Amino acid sequence: MSTATAADQRVYNFSAGPAVLPVPVLEQARDEMLCLPGVGASILEISHRSAAFTAIIEAAEANIRKLLGVPDDYAVLFLQGGGRLQFWMTAANLIGELGAFKGKSADYLLTGSWGKQAMAEAKKVAPVRVAYDSSGSNYDRLPAPFCAGEPAMDLDPDAAYVHYTCNETIQGVQFPSEPDTGGVPLVCDASSDFMHKKLDVTKYGLIYACAQKNAGPAGVTIVIVNKALVADASPNLPIYCNYNTHIAEKSLNNTAPTFSIYIVKLVTEWLLREFGDLDAVYKQNQMKAKLLYDVMDAAPDFYIGHARRECRSLMNVAFRLPSDELTDAFLSGAKKRGLSDLKGHRSVGGARASIYNAMPVAGVECLRDYMLEFKNQQG
Amino acid sequence: MSTATAADQRVYNFSAGPAVLPVPVLEQARDEMLCLPGVGASILEISHRSAAFTAIIEAAEANIRKLLGVPDDYAVLFLQGGGRLQFWMTAANLIGELGAFKGKSADYLLTGSWGKQAMAEAKKVAPVRVAYDSSGSNYDRLPAPFCAGEPAMDLDPDAAYVHYTCNETIQGVQFPSEPDTGGVPLVCDASSDFMHKKLDVTKYGLIYACAQKNAGPAGVTIVIVNKALVADASPNLPIYCNYNTHIAEKSLNNTAPTFSIYIVKLVTEWLLREFGDLDAVYKQNQMKAKLLYDVMDAAPDFYIGHARRECRSLMNVAFRLPSDELTDAFLSGAKKRGLSDLKGHRSVGGARASIYNAMPVAGVECLRDYMLEFKNQQG
Structure with a gap:
């Protein structure tokens, strides 16, 4: 299996945990799986x-x-x-x-x-x-x-x-x-x-x-x-x-x-x-979360946030849609675009996007674009 | 890093644990590290x-x-x-x-x-x-x-x-x-x-x-x-x-x-x-252990087993040599041949070869040959 193929198959994985890891980390683990450099064993x-x-x-x-x-x-x-x-x-x-x-x-x-x-x-x-x-x-x-x-x-x-x-x-x-x-x-x-x-x-x-x-x-x-x-x-x-x-x-x-x-x-x-330090990590996390919360704030009756604004999470963005049918349509449409594991926990329902440190900005942008499009389609 | 290179670097690892794993297992883990087939994630x-x-x-x-x-x-x-x-x-x-x-x-x-x-x-x-x-x-x-x-x-x-x-x-x-x-x-x-x-x-x-x-x-x-x-x-x-x-x-x-x-x-x-079943695994384990115990039994004053014969382990072969100097020479000579982690636990001393299911017969043969040679060198 070539690396390119494997990387091409990857989806944007919004799982709440176990969750997305940085691709360079996975690549190093792959390359060292048979032998740690200089050690002669895995x-x-x-x-x-x-x-x-x-x-x-x-x-x-x-x-x-x-x-x-x-x-x-x-x-x-x-x-x-x-x-x-x-x-x-x-x-x-x-x-x-x-x-x-x-x-x-x-x-x-x-x-x-x-x-x-x-x-x-x-x-x-x-x-x-x-x-x-x-x-x-x-x-x-x-x-x-x-x-x-x-x-x-x-x-x-x-x-x-x-x-x-x-x-x-x-x-x-x-x-x-x-x-x-x-x-x-x-x-x-x-x-x-x-x-x-x-x-x-x-x-x-x-x-x-x-x-x-x-x-x-x-x-x-x-x-x-x-x-x-x-x-x-x-x-x-x-x-x-x-x-x-x-x-x-x-x-x-x-x-x-x-x-x-x-x-x-x-x-x-x-x-x-x-990133160099966690201040830079935090800045990116704030930016990523804002991409999604801005969509929700612009359509608060369509993407209905679970948490109050003062305490909503930078890591787990939980929201529901106006009906179970729309939620199902949202989730299945997401999956078709390679946006996976967006289903909310059963105790809250709706959708949840977990956007931990390792979720690339591009993945959040992709979800943001999909949220905007899905909303417009229901127009 | 090519697979061949990584595999070529591997030693025979007699570690008591974590211990040797089957190479095909490591290869599959390596190949699937970026993407489990059909899943899109690691x-x-x-x-x-x-x-x-x-x-x-x-x-x-x-x-x-x-x-x-x-x-x-x-x-x-x-x-x-x-x-x-x-x-x-x-x-x-x-x-x-x-x-x-x-x-x-x-x-x-x-x-x-x-x-x-x-x-x-x-x-x-x-x-x-x-x-x-x-x-x-x-x-x-x-x-x-x-x-x-x-x-x-x-x-x-x-x-x-x-x-x-x-x-x-x-x-x-x-x-x-x-x-x-x-x-x-x-x-x-x-x-x-x-x-x-x-x-x-x-x-x-x-x-x-x-x-x-x-x-x-x-x-x-x-x-x-x-x-x-x-x-x-x-x-x-x-x-x-x-x-x-x-x-x-x-x-x-x-x-x-x-x-x-x-x-x-x-x-x-x-x-x-x-192997098909554990009876076949057991047969191989008995055979592998016998390779080493036969060397010890032929030179019981040189390779001095720790456990009594009625209860010696098929998994961990613990023995000492007549002196600490010989033990050290034995262990460093082994390492040079790519036979690693043979040092005994501090509470027993000497050497210990852990030969779990995943240790290939060839690895045990290699150790057996080295034990025979090392004994002969000491004349």
Whole structure:
């Protein structure tokens, strides 16, 4: 199979995750699949303790540290089990019977489906509080001051942490900046907008992100954690679910998901090479999202956005059309043009365009043009 | 980079894991890296709920069921977290506070480093018993009747299960057949010899195997579990660590490690295509191991095997030489010939040749020839 053929077959893939990756990353993975240069074996075949893999995981960590400006008192970890396991691990390490802050509660902001699930897992280990909940409007908004007229967060100043989901993939609701917790550490599920812009990491106690949306393939979850925050968690936690295990052994207590980490290294190299820094990435993400939101804003009764304007996501653009018939026609017409995976999640319906870092501007322009044409056809 | 060049650079890789994979598997992964045929996107980019991935995970499961003869009342799961998380999960689901057999104990056979670590995790959730322990001789043997003169297992007939490690990767100690537990369910860590021969799955309550030794790449752990055994585990277990979650949702409660599962599919296809069944695989594994053990048996004072003959492994051939200087010379000479990763684990020393299913006969022959030559050179 020639490269040209394969590349020609590619569609613009708006999948919410696993999601589009940069073509140069895929090409390098392809070219090195039988043999990593100088190693004599595939990345799939080498020990996680080999010099070759050590160089890869160290480069992946260094790239993330550089892109996000991660301070030295934070560890960068590469774990397995996805956000799903983090939902439980964060609570178990912090407020559970074996946690560093045993006896304390935590506050949860429910601004979408994932935050709700995170809290359900935390409840298994300790009592937790709901500090904000927009489920009544199917998670289309954020608390004040982000959304005018909304109640503010009801925060417990003694909470061990405040958990929030900075971008809700399903509802397309994104915090434009961190909520102000008055000094209580933030624990953040950043799965679907990780590395879409620069962060002030010192505002966070712990950030976790499964890679398969904006940082790499499925199979690895990146955790950035303030080492002091989790230091007092009990060694009686499951060894795999204790952050201190992975901090002490640099994510190599057991066999790390080597290939997924290799792809994260390639993706972060690509970000550094193509953009230089996350400010440039953010600028492009704002520009791409604006292409679609401008179409929606010009026809708000035809492309009906799910999230309120103050908090709509740069990563996941969720909207519906006036009828199920029009939605179906929109989606099948898109597919014919090579615009794939635009169906909205069943809990919201309609359409959703996930436009992560790796989605080319040309792909978003193509979708924008199609949206304009489809609207005009219904004229 | 041309294929021929990449293939020419490949060494014979005796790594204990992640380990050698079949070249046709790597070639297919390479050829499909930019585009799965008919899909328009890479395996790294498609949703775990897409039709294309559903076909892949179903094929991987069907191949494993076919190769091992897995009965319908057993689930085949694809999880993350490696053997390390299984050490805790098995105990938590069965004998922990939230386990199906809460209040019961379990018996552990300690025949190597991994069994010891499995028990350490189980102890965190409930009291467990040591039913056999060969640590006194650095895990070089098995209980009677496998090794003559050894004590038999000291089994508790009321145990919820008996845990054992059918092949200890580090010490190269392998059970030639299942221990007789008088009806108590076996829970088996089969990480390093999974699918090296046919099993009678009905003898087991649960089998787990991280894939990166004999079944695929790092990042996925295959679990074969009798559904009835774990049915009464509490829903208050962490959702990711509850077997019932994954049984009910066919390993897709959260984003599965899609690429690793895809490679397991390719490896199992290769086994079926190249060998037809696991009896043929086993025959070749016996033949490959014999090539090396015959050299050792002819020079037992030069190539000093770690495991006793009755229980030496078909997968990991562990031996030392008469001195550290000879070991170093042996290993550096091997490397010059393109025989890599032969260094023994630090806890055993010496050399170790891991000769999993995917290690070609030619690779073992090459090592055999080198062992003979090296011995002769020392006159």
